Amino acid sequence: MTVWTRPSAPQPANHCEYERLRRLYINADVREAYPREIHLVDSTSEVQNAVKSAVNSNSKIGVRSGGHTFSNPSLIHDGILVDTTNLHRKVEYDPVTHHICYGPAVRVVEASEMLQKLGRFFPHGHAPTVALGGFTLAGGQGMFMPTWGPTVGDWIVKMEIVTPDGDVKTASMTENADLFWAARGSGQAFFGIVTRIWARTMPSRRLFMRTMLFEVKDNIEDLLQWALKTSCIIPRWGTETAMFTSYSLTRTTDTIPAPSKQLFGLGSTAYVDTLEEAKTLLSAWDHIPAFLQGSIIDAGSVAEMSWAAYFELQEAVTPSTPGNNWQINSFLNDPEMPLEQLVKAIKPAMTEFPTPTSLACIYCCHSYPDDNDHLCALPQQYYISTFTHWKGNSLQPKVYEPMADIYATLYPLGVGMYVADYNPFDERQANVKVWTDKGLQRFMEIRAKYDPQGLFPGFNPFERRAKQIGMKL
Known part of the structure; x- marks a missing residue:
């Protein structure tokens, strides 16, 4: 284990390994919080040592697996940051049980590539650079959620956890079951350090996708109503749908030219064995209403896609390269709200972007978990989010306000928000539910x-x- 101690003067910190590790988040806009120590751990025993150090120095602990939580809650001033980047950074496979075991910092793409070689699959996250530790703790908004629900439900079977007393505990349905229940959905609120995770797998299939693109012509409500209604009738058999609104993703400046065209797109995927199955499952998208025909840019067709191409697409939408500033606002709608009312309410979140490289997304989860099974249990019909993105630091801090204010009007209309997006530093979210x-x-x-x-x-x-x-x- 390597431990970096906070420099006594702030200026040297800008040019040392401590500062590089402090800022190791996908969001370049890192808060001005300086941990007392940063522990880059390599083993479970080193995690135990980090916990003991925190207890002995009366310091609080923050834990980072991938650094994809945009508000950097693991960064605690005067605390201890436990960085799990190197902790069990591999995927192991048991050919008897067909279970995999991985460390918390293993990335989605790393697990996917290993599973492809084995001819196996489990519903990991969508973004390639997200770490599976944070993904699992947040509940697992994983691939094909309409079919399998949150990944923590049926797929995660066991965890190894270092608890605040420094002990190493195994948590599962039969051992430390209360700890296992709480870990699956607690996100940034979890009270331990996950060091290894075991998950079920299934035989791999083939990935197919249909992508469609429309020009927004004062008809975003019509586009949303049609797409959301259609997503509800897609058979939930290894399928999912996500949709977005944005300006052209090729823009690189922080100024929106006027006039500027907005786009509405969707991708609907099927994880099946044959192209014929995929076409059948996704056939509802063949029926585009006449009043939307004039907005079509590309109606698309069902085609096989490699996982590499899929991850490349995800990376283009939310790049993880250095120098990108991010804010995410999201909420989970109330499934009882009439669709027309919902669409009118979310229109500003889907269209009033503060920068040209921002975008809004709706993931059609169609999942209704049970809080007897795990903590991640809010109804998830649609996950509605807006990613505010900018490059120039001159826009800060005002760039945060437009979408934060818009979502403040949406929170009372929903059932809560996905715990991974919760920002403890935004008072507008103080009363928003993340659990039942x-x-x-x-x-x-x-x-x-x-x-x-x-x-x-x-x-x-x-x-x-x-x-x-x-x-x-």
């Missing part, structure tokens, strides 16, 4: 059992909400 009330109560009880001293402070925003609504803690 039943889940919140149970999580706080389990957290108090394992971390009574609050060594892992990520739970603080949610504890405040629990107290506000009168929960007994």
Whole structure:
């Protein structure tokens, strides 16, 4: 294990390994928070040493696996940052059980490439550079969610976790089951360090996609209503649909020229054995209403796609290359809200971008998990999000305000938000749910059992909400 200590003067920190590690997030706009120590761990025993160091120095702990949470909640001033980049950074396969085992910093693309060689698959995340530790803790909004629900439901079978007392515990449905329940959906609020994860796999199939592109001509509501309705009738058999609005993704400046054309696109995928199956499953997209025909740029057709091409597309949408500044706002709609009302409400989030390289996305989850199974249990019909993206630091801090304000009007209309997107530094999100009330109560009880001293402070925003609504803690 290598440990970097915060320099005594701030200026030298800008030119040393400490500062490089401090800023090792996908979002280049890193908060001005300086951990007392950064522990780059290589083994489970080194994780235990980091926890002991935190206890001995009375420091709080933040944990980073991939650094894809845009608000950098793992960065705690005067705390200890445990960086798991090198921790069990491999994928191991058991040919008897067909389970894989991986460390928290293994990237989606790394797991996918290994599984392709084995002829196996499990529903990992969509973005190639996301680490599987953070993905799993957030609940696993994974591939083909309409078919398999959150990945933590049926696919994650066991975890190795270093708890606040420094012990190494195995958590599963039969061993430390309360810890296992809480880990699957707690995200930044988790009160331990996941060091290894075991997951089920299935025989691999072939990936097919149909992409469609439309020009937005004051008809975004019509486009959204048609696309969202159609997504509901796609058979949930290894299928999923995502849609987006954006300006041309080739723009590189932070100024929107006027007039400027917006685009609406969608990608609908099927993970099956043959092209004929994919065409049948995705055939609902063949029926484009007459009133939308004039907006079609490319109606697309179902075609096989390699995983490499799929990840290349994802990377083009939200690049992980250095120098990109990001803000994400999102919410989960109330499935009881009429579609027409929902579309009118989200129109500003889908169209009023503060920069030309920003974009909005709707992932059609069609998933309704149970909080008896795991903590990740809010209804997820549509995951609606806007990625504000910019290059020039001169736009800060005002660039954050437009979408944050728009989503503040949407939160009361939804059931909550995906825990991975929760920003503890945005007061507008203070009362937004990330779990069911039943889940919140149970999580706080389990957290108090394992971390009574609050060594892992990520739970603080949610504890405040629990107290506000009168929960007994």
